[in-house]
Amino acid sequence: MGTIELLMQGFAVALSPESIMFALIGAILGTLIGALPGLGPANGVAILIPLAFSLGLSPTSSLILLTSVYAGAMYGGRISSILLNIPGDEPAMMTCLDGYPMAVKGKAAEALATSAIASFIGSFIATIGLVILAPILAKFALKFGPAEYFALFALAFATLGGITGKNQFKTLIAAALGLMIATVGIDISSGVQRFTYNSLHLFEGIDFLIAIVGLFAISELFFFLEQHAGDGLKQVALNKLKLTAKDILFVLPASLRGALLGFVSGVLPGAGASLGSFVSYTLEKKVSDTGEFGKGDPRGVAAPEAGNNGAASGALVPMLTLGVPGSGTTAVLLAMLISLNVNPGPMLFQQSPDLVWGVIAALFVGNLVLLLLNIPMVGVFVKLLSIPPKYLMPIVTLIASVGIFSITGSAIDLYFMVGFGIMGYVLRKVEIPLVPVILGMLLGPEMEKNLRHALVLSDGDWTVLWSSGLSIGLWVVALAGLILPMVFGKVLRSKMKRSKDSSAA
Amino acid sequence: MLKTMSMKSVLVSGAAALAIAGQAQAFEQSRSAECIAPANPGGGWDFTCRSVGKVLTDLDYIKGNVQTVNMAGAGGGVAFAHTVSKRAKDEALIVAASTATTTRLAQGQFPGMNADQVKWVGTLGADYGVIAVGKDSKYTSLSQMMDALKKDQGSVKFAGGSASGGWDHLKVLITAKEAQVENLPKIRYLAFSGGSEALVQVVGGHVDAFTGDISEVKGFMDSGDLRVLAVLSEERLPEPFDQIPTAMEQGISSVAPNWRGFYVPGEASQDSYDWWVNTVDELYQTQEWKDVMVKNGLMPFKKSGEEFTQFVKNQTLDIQILSKDIGLIR
Numbered sequence: 094m095g096t097i098e099l100l101m102q103g104f105a106v107a108l109s110p111e112s113i114m115f116a117l118i119g120a121i122l123g124t125l126i127g128a129l130p131g132l133g134p135a136n137g138v139a140i141l142i143p144l145a146f147s148l149g150l151s152p153t154s155s156l157i158l159l160t161s162v163y164a165g166a167m168y169g170g171r172i173s174s175i176l177l178n179i180p181g182d183e184p185a186m187m188t189c190l191d192g193y194p195m196a197v198k199g200k201a202a203e204a205l206a207t208s209a210i211a212s213f214i215g216s217f218i219a220t221i222g223l224v225i226l227a228p229i230l231a232k233f234a235l236k237f238g239p240a241e242y243f244a245l246f247a248l249a250f251a252t253l254g255g256i257t258g259k260n261q262f263k264t265l266i267a268a269a270l271g272l273m274i275a276t277v278g279i280d281i282s283s284g285v286q287r288f289t290y291n292s293l294h295l296f297e298g299i300d301f302l303i304a305i306v307g308l309f310a311i312s313e314l315f316f317f318l319e320q321h322a323g324d325g326l327k328q329v330a331l332n333k334l335k336l337t338a339k340d341i342l343f344v345l346p347a348s349l350r351g352a353l354l355g356f357v358s359g360v361l362p363g364a365g366a367s368l369g370s371f372v373s374y375t376l377e378k379k380v381s382d383t384g385e386f387g388k389g390d391p392r393g394v395a396a397p398e399a400g401n402n403g404a405a406s407g408a409l410v411p412m413l414t415l416g417v418p419g420s421g422t423t424a425v426l427l428a429m430l431i432s433l434n435v436n437p438g439p440m441l442f443q444q445s446p447d448l449v450w451g452v453i454a455a456l457f458v459g460n461l462v463l464l465l466l467n468i469p470m471v472g473v474f475v476k477l478l479s480i481p482p483k484y485l486m487p488i489v490t491l492i493a494s495v496g497i498f499s500i501t502g503s504a505i506d507l508y509f510m511v512g513f514g515i516m517g518y519v520l521r522k523v524e525i526p527l528v529p530v531i532l533g534m535l536l537g538p539e540m541e542k543n544l545r546h547a548l549v550l551s552d553g554d555w556t557v558l559w560s561s562g563l564s565i566g567l568w569v570v571a572l573a574g575l576i577l578p579m580v581f582g583k584v585l586r587s588k589m590k591r592s593k594d595s596s597a598a
Numbered sequence: 599m600l601k602t603m604s605m606k607s608v609l610v611s612g613a614a615a616l617a618i619a620g621q622a623q624a625f626e627q628s629r630s631a632e633c634i635a636p637a638n639p640g641g642g643w644d645f646t647c648r649s650v651g652k653v654l655t656d657l658d659y660i661k662g663n664v665q666t667v668n669m670a671g672a673g674g675g676v677a678f679a680h681t682v683s684k685r686a687k688d689e690a691l692i693v694a695a696s697t698a699t700t701t702r703l704a705q706g707q708f709p710g711m712n713a714d715q716v717k718w719v720g721t722l723g724a725d726y727g728v729i730a731v732g733k734d735s736k737y738t739s740l741s742q743m744m745d746a747l748k749k750d751q752g753s754v755k756f757a758g759g760s761a762s763g764g765w766d767h768l769k770v771l772i773t774a775k776e777a778q779v780e781n782l783p784k785i786r787y788l789a790f791s792g793g794s795e796a797l798v799q800v801v802g803g804h805v806d807a808f809t810g811d812i813s814e815v816k817g818f819m820d821s822g823d824l825r826v827l828a829v830l831s832e833e834r835l836p837e838p839f840d841q842i843p844t845a846m847e848q849g850i851s852s853v854a855p856n857w858r859g860f861y862v863p864g865e866a867s868q869d870s871y872d873w874w875v876n877t878v879d880e881l882y883q884t885q886e887w888k889d890v891m892v893k894n895g896l897m898p899f900k901k902s903g904e905e906f907t908q909f910v911k912n913q914t915l916d917i918q919i920l921s922k923d924i925g926l927i928r
Contacts, residue, residue: 152640238804239788279673281789284705284763284926291709293679296672434640440794443817500638502669503676546788550755550805 096228103450106153107458112451115150115158116459120466123165125477129485130173132313133182134166134366134405135421135528139309140489142302142429143496152433153448159429160409160452161459163422164216167366167405168463171208171398172474176201184366184401187374191386191393198389202334202471207391208398209467210341211348215399216460218352219359219406224453226360227442230414234439237415239546240558244567246540249417249532252361252574261579263525270520271533274299282545294505301428301534303497303506307513308520308527309425310493315518317486331472344395347377351399358400359407359420361574366404366420373400406456413437413449417536421528424535432500625869627877630662631690633860636677636699638670642725643694645894646858650692650722653886659877674699675708682715685863689870692719692860697765699861700910704917705763705927716861717871718910720878720902723891725811727769727830727854728842729756732800733823735807740828741848743807744777751784757805759793759814763926765856766793766809769830771920773845773852783924800824811856812839813895830854835897855899859906875903 106112119141126137138159145155170185175192188208195204237245250268277288278298289295354376355369377396378386386393408420416438418424430437435445442449467474497510517527544558551557559565631654633647644666651664669677674695681693693716703713729740737743737754746753758766767787774782788805790796793814800808801823808815808824812835818824828845829835830852835842845852862874879902881887890896901909921927 149639235798235802238799238802279761281761281791284761284789286707293672293675293708296675296707297670432638434638434644436792436794438795439798444794500668500670502667503671542789542791546805549786549788552752 096224099228099446099450100224100454102446103452103454104457106447106451107157107454111154112157112455113458115154116161116455117462119158119161120165120168120459120462123162123167124169124172124463124466124474125165126162127166127169127182127185128172128474128478129169130177130179133170133184133422134163135425135531136309136313137162137166138422138425138429139305140313140493142425143306143310143493143499145429145496146302147492147496147499149499152430152435152445153451155429155433156426156448156452157455157459159426160456161462163405163426164402164456164459165463166422167216167402168209168212168467169474170401171212171394172205172471173478175204175208175394176475176478184370184404185397186367187370187397187400188394190374190397191388191390194387194389195391195394199332200389202332203336203340203391204389204394205331205471206334206336206468207340207344208394209464209471211344211351211395211398212402212467213460213464214345214348215352215355215402216406216456216463218349218399219356219403220453220456220460222356222403223406223410223456227410227414227449227453230410231439231442234415236563238561239543239550241561241564241567242543243540243547243558244564244571245415245417246536246543248567248571248574249536250540251571260524263523264529267520267525267527267529268533270525271530271535272537273533274304274530275534275537282542294503298538299509299534300432300500300506301531302432302500303509304513304534305425305428305531306493306497307510308517308530310489311510311514312517312521312527314486314490315514316521317482331475334468340391344391347381347392347396348399350377350380351396352403355400355403355405356407359404360410366401366408366422369404369407370397370401373397373403409456413441414439416539418532421531424528424531428531428535625867625873627660627870627873628690629660631660631664631692632667632688633664634667634669634677634681634691634693636669636671636674636694639668642696642858643674644668646694646696646722646860647692649890649894650860650881653881653884653890654877656886657881657884659881673702673707675702675711678703678708678711678716681861681863682711686865688863689866691866692862692874694858695861696858697856697913698760700913701763701765701768701917704914705921713910713914714864716864717866718907719860719862719871719874720882720906721857721859721899722878722882722887723896724855724857724899725813725895726835726897727766727856728808728810728812728815728826729770729773729828729830729845730800730808730810730815730819730824730826731806732803733825734803735825737807737827738825739843739848740773740845740850741777743827744774744779744850747774747779747785748777751779751781752786754806755786755788756807756809757788757790757796757799758809759790759796762787762789763921763924764789765854766796768917768920769852769854770809771924772854773828773830773850775920775923776845776852777850797824812897816895828852831897855897857899857901858896859901878902 126132141162145158170182171188174180174185174188175196178189178193180186180189192204277295280287351373354373358369374397408423411417412423412427418427497506547557633651635644635647637643647666651666654660654664677693685691702708731737756770760766771782793810797808799805801818826842829842830845832853834840882900
C-alpha cells in the first residue's frame, strides 16, 4: 500500500469524533502548559501521561492526546516570550529576541499571530517530512543490526548535551544516574536479577513513567511549595490585530527556511527543538537582516518559531522508526508507548499502521486546530496565564497520583513517585538537567543489550562494532556531536547571550 | 454496632453453612467477578482477562461484570504474591496465567512461592512455538539445523522475545535436547524485549534463527521474508498454517505450547473451584469463544481441573530439570 493510502486511512482514524476531541483537549492543554514559564513540553507530556492512563485510553488515543499536547506546548512557548520576555520553554528563547521588542512597539497581537502562522508552517512542513522520511527510514531500519544500534545509541548520548547544553559535566552526571537506575531489575541477557534485593516490586526494574512523573511533575510541586508562588503572572493587555496578507507573505520565506532547518535538527537524535530554533534564527539573521533584527523584525519571530515546531515533528521520526528519541519530550512519549505495550521501531509501521498513520494524521489535524485556536483565541490563553498556580498545582498532583496508581494499582509506586519527585527537586536545585536522566534510563538497557548481542554474534570480536559502513558513519556523527559543542559551543552560547542582552537593553 | 455486626455475620455464615449442607452442587457465584491480568494493558494476559470476561458476561455466567485489573510486576510475581497473601479465599477472582508463569515458578523467580499455593483451573487455547529463519538462510528444515548444532553448538544463533532462560529460550533447548544435541549451555540465545524486535533482527539477516510463537510470525511469513522450519505442536495447525511441518514429522519430538489459562486462590472452596472449572469447560465449547480464538490466532489446547493441575506440575518439573541442565538454577 502506498504512503498516500496509508495516510488517508490515518485521517479516517484522526477524524473520528473521539480523536478530534482528544486532539482538541491536547492542543488546549499543551498551549497552556507551553505558555506557563518553566513548564516545558517534556513536563507537559509527563504531567498528562497519568491522565491518559487514568482515563484508560487506547494507545492510539493516548498518543494523539499527547502528541497534541507536545505540538501545543511548542505553540504555547511563544506567548510568554513575546508578552513578558520570559520564554515559556527553552526552545522559545530565541522568540524573545524579536518578539518582545514587537510587543513593546505595541504590536503584540501581530507578533503572536505571525508566530502562530510560522509555527503552523513549521509543523506542517515537518509533518510532511515525517510522512516522507519515516516509511523510508522504517525500511532502512532492517539494516540496523546490534552493532549499528549500539553506535546509534552512542550517537544519541554523544549529542545529548547538544549545542545549547550549559554544562557537559552535569549532563554526564544526569545520564549516569539514569543508567544506574536502569540496571535495576532482571538482566534479560543472562536472566539474572540485579539490585532487586528479592523485592518483587523491583524485579521488572523501575517503571520509566513513575520516574518521569516524579522527576518532572512532583518536583514542580515541591518548587511551588518552596516558593509559595500563589499569584499568577501579571495581566497583559493585547492590541487589536492588524495583519494583512502582505505581512504574511513577508514572513513566508523565513518560515519555510526555518521549518526545513528545524526538521533536520529534530531528526538528529539528541539535538532537538532548541537547536532548531537557534539555527533557524541565526541563519535568518544572516540571510535577511537589514538592521531590524533584534528590534522587532517579524521575520525574527517567524524563523525560530517555524524552527522549533519543525524540530518537534522531526524528532518523531527517529522515535517512531528506530525507537530512539530525538529529544527529551519524544523520550517521554517513547516511555509511554512502551508502557502501553507498543514497541516503537520498524515493526510499528507493519503491525500498527492505524496507530502510526492515525497519529501522523492527527498531527495535521492538531496543527490546524492549533492555528485556529491561536489566532482568534490567543486572548484566552493570555488570560489563562494569570491563573494562580495555587489552583493548578493541586490538580497536577491529583492527576499524577491517580494516573500512576491506575497503571499498576500498587501504592508502592506512589512512594517511588514521591521519591523521584524529591530526587528531581534536588537535581534541579543543583542545576543538573532531568532529560538526560530519562534518556539514560530509556537508552541504557537498550545500549547494553545491543553491545552484548553484537559481541555474542561476533564471538567476542570487538571490531564488529565498527565493521559496517553504516556503523562507521554513525560513529563519525557521534564523535562530531561530542567534540563540536566543546569547540564551538562556547562561541555560540556567548553569541546567543549577547544577542539576547542587546535585545533586552 | 459491633454487636449487630457480629450478629449479622453469624446469621450470614449460618445461612451459608446451611446452603452448603443443603445443596453442595449449586454453588452460587457472586454477581461480579474480578480477573487479574498480571501485566500492563495490551499484552497477552490482559487479552486473556478481557476476552474471557466479555464472554462470561455476554453468556450470563456472571450476572454483573468481570472487571479486569492490571497488576504488573515481576513477570506475574506481584499478582501471584497478591493472590496468595491477600486474596487466598476470594471465590470470585481468577488470575490470567501462561507458560511464562510456570517457567518463572519453576525457576524460583517468585521467591518463596510455588505452584501448589494456587488452584489451577484450566486453559482456553494456546499459541504454539515456532523456529524460523530468514528467507536467505541456508537451512530449509529443522533437522538440518539440529545437525549443524550437533557439530557445533555455536553455529546457529537464536533470537527471541523472552529473557535468557525464558520460554522462547527454553523452546530452543527443549528442541535441541530432543534432537540429541549435547552441551546445551553452549547454544547462543539473544534476548530481545519482544518477539517483534527479535524478528526484525532475523529478517534483517543479523541473527540466524528466530524462536517465538506462531502468532508473531504471520506478517513476515506472508510477505515471504521468513521461512518457518517447524511448529512445535503435536499435529499440524489449522489453516493458514497447515503448510508448516511439525518438529515431530522431522523426527524431533519437541512440543511447546504457550497455553493461556487461569488459576484461582489456593484457599477458595472446592465448590467455587468446581464452578470455575465447569464454567471454563463450557466456555471453551461455545461459538462465542471459538470466534475469539479464530480472531486472535489462538490454537486448540484444552486442559482443565485435575488434568491441568497435573500438567502444570509436569511442566514445572520439566522446566526445572532443563534449567538445571543449562546452569540457570542450582
